Amino acid sequence: MRLAVRRLDPAARLPVRAHDDDAGYDLHALEALELAPGARALVRTGIAIELPLRHAGLVLARSGLAARHGIALVNAPGLIDGGYRGELKVLLLNTDRQAPFSVAPGDRIAQLMVVPVAAPDVIEVGELAAGTRGEAGFGSSGG
Numbered sequence: 001m002r003l004a005v006r007r008l009d010p011a012a013r014l015p016v017r018a019h020d021d022d023a024g025y026d027l028h029a030l031e032a033l034e035l036a037p038g039a040r041a042l043v044r045t046g047i048a049i050e051l052p053l054r055h056a057g058l059v060l061a062r063s064g065l066a067a068r069h070g071i072a073l074v075n076a077p078g079l080i081d082g083g084y085r086g087e088l089k090v091l092l093l094n095t096d097r098q099a100p101f102s103v104a105p106g107d108r109i110a111q112l113m114v115v116p117v118a119a120p121d122v123i124e125v126g127e128l129a130a131g132t133r134g135e136a137g138f139g140s141s142g143g
Contacts, residue, residue, distance in 0.1 A: 003114060004050035008087055011105060012046025015112050024060060024111030027090060035094035035101045040074050043109055045088045049080070051114060056082060058113045059090060065109070070096035073110060082117070 003025075005014050015025035030046035051057055057080030065071035074091040090110040094101045103109060 006048045009046035024113045026108040027110045029103045029107045040093040043090045051082045
C-alpha cells in the first residue's frame with residue numbers, strides 16, 4: 001500500500017511518522033502565522049494526497065500542542081475523502097484565553113491517520129435488532 005503525496009509548493013514537507021509504530025503521519029505548516037487567544041486559522045500544508053483505494057484520511061490534533069498550548073482542531077477529526085485531490089489544510093483553534101500561539105514554517109501542526117473505509121449497503125427496515133443498551137443514550141453507561 002502507498003500514500004501518494006504531491007508537493008504543491010517546493011517548501012512543503014512530506015508527511016512523516018516520528019516512529020515506525022506511530023499510527024499518524026505528522027503534517028507540517030507551510031507558512032508562518034500567529035493565532036491570537038480564541039482565534040482560529042486555516043493553515044496550509046502545501047501538499048495534496050492520493051489515498052489508497054477504499055481508505056480515508058483523518059486529520060487529528062497533536063496531543064503535545066493541545067496539552068502545552070491549548071491548540072485544538074475546530075473540526076476534529078477532519079475527514080479527507082478518497083477522491084479529494086486538493087491541498088490539505090488544517091483548521092487550528094487556539095483555546096488559550098491569554099497567550100497567542102505562533103506557527104513557523106515546517107512546524108508539526110496535526111497528524112494524518114489513514115484508515116480503511118467500510119461502505120455497507122444502506123437498507124431501510126421496519127425494526128432494528130435488539131441491542132444490549134436499547135435506546136439508552138448519553139450518560140446511560142454510568143459515566
